[in-house]
Amino acid sequence: MKKYFLSIFAILFIANLSYSQLPNQNTYLLANVDDYTSYSALWGYRAPDGREYAILGCQNGTSFIDITDSANIGEVDFVTGVNSSWREMKAFSHYAYVVAEGTNSRLQMIDLQYLPDSVSLVTTWSYPGYTKTHSIQQDGNYLFLNGGNAAGSIGGVAVIDLSNPIVPVKLGEWTTEYVHDCRVLNDTIWASNIYSGKVSIINATNKSSLQFIRNFQAYPQPVVSTHNSAFTTDRKYIYTTNEISSPNGKLNIWNIEDINNITFEREWTPTGITTAIVHNVEIYGNLAVIAHYRAGIRILDITNGSNPVEVAWYDTYPASNSASYSGTWGVYMFPSGKIIGSDMGTGLYVIKTMNIITGISNTNLAANPEKFTLSQNYPNPFNPSTTIKFDIKEYSDIKLSLYDIRGNRIAELINDKRDAGTYEYIMDASKYNLSSGTYFYKLEGQNIKGMFSDTKKMFLIK
Secondary structure: OHHHHHHHHHHHHHHHHHHOOOOOEOEEEEEEEOOOOOEEEEEEEEOOOOOEEEEEEEOOEEEEEEOOOOOOOEEEEEEEOOOOOOEEEEEEOOEEEEEEOOOOOOEEEEEOOOOOOOOEEEEEEOOOOOOOOOEEEEEOOEEEEEOOOEOEOOOOEEEEEOOOOOOOEEEEEEOOOOOOEEEEEOOEEEEEEOOOOEEEEEEOOOOOOOEEEEEEEOOOOOOOOEEEEEEOOOOOEEEEEEOOEOOEOOEEEEEOOOOOOOEEEEEEOOOOOOOOOOOEEEEEOOEEEEEOEOOOEEEEEOOOOOOOEEEEEEOOOOOOOOOOOOOEEEEEEOOOOOEEEEEOOOEEEEEEEOOOOOOOOOOOOOOOOOOOEEOOOEOOOEOOEEEEEEEEOOOEEEEEEEEEOOOOEEEEEEEEEEOOEEEEEEEEHHHHOOOOEEEEEEEEEEEOOEEEEEEEEEEEOO
16 A cells, blocks of 8 residues: 555656746746736836836736836836737837737837826827737837738738837838748848748848848748747847747757858757746847746846856746746846746736846946945036946845935835946936935945945035
């Protein structure tokens, strides 16, 4: 009888291996915002004042969430749209451009300039024959609408000129295959053709007359597979994702240094997981951030682009790692280092990595400061904005506050966890209705080694 129970235990243990996962690695959760019933894609927007916002696709519209202050992450506004299980967006200038696959969803243009107070729908735009889109990309002042009927009934790719951000102009289109998503590099479109398993390379130097160059088989069989892609910063490699369930889709790495001889390097799967399906990949400096459905948010060091190393992850779907189309759908990384992921069932996750060099601007993690310092603001005196710079020696809880001359706290400018690095905060006095006079700003920090604080004086002159 004892042997029988041991055998049953062994069978259950082995069966569970594909559904288990190591604990979350080198990440911590700042917030999970789950205000609606179902979710799809997301994107990010960094306002001119440095505040950061998640743009989250929901079943019946788009949610705008302020993630700047880690202690007060929450929705600031919502724009209703056509009911759709897929909604995707990009940001250009101070506008968000939102597409969906719902009937007559078209292209929504949403003004973001009045954040953090609110956003507003400017218009819903279309052109003859266009009513819905599967995905959207942006490069410079151009949008690229993919799938749906954006480029004929076959669902190719259409180019939209945003020289005037609220008066778009449709230029050329490519209609040979259904385009699920695309990337644009040096006036060249790399289109993921989901039904053939190919990536098509298209010359877009003349945006009104797209010219096919060649394609390559990014998946060995013509199945529903080639989903999206991203380029390494040195432009030597393209990472492609294959969204299939049997066998489960994986991340593939291709050498594209010679466009006429594109070669396969390797495939990648998450640490300890061979079953979950890859969905989307985004690249930021020396990091690749991946939405990997039930395996969650995965973060790779791609310093060596042909041989990525997984350095961190956060699982938004800890119940299972099976090959199923549920879990993390989209990912985005902000200049502050915050990473957002959209889980189809449980909403927005805002996470941060611990002591991982990001290779993006706004923080300098390559050489950690030798001590904690708070610099004098500049300019000083100022009107209406000034920059506050500070150094963090090691990972800490950070709070930056503004006080009047009587010692009353006016505003909490930052309340966040920060990795070691040098940071700058632009304070706009007009947001707080301040009068001319003397003010103080105070930096406070705490970590496992202790506490620190410093205070400096600033002068506002109107």
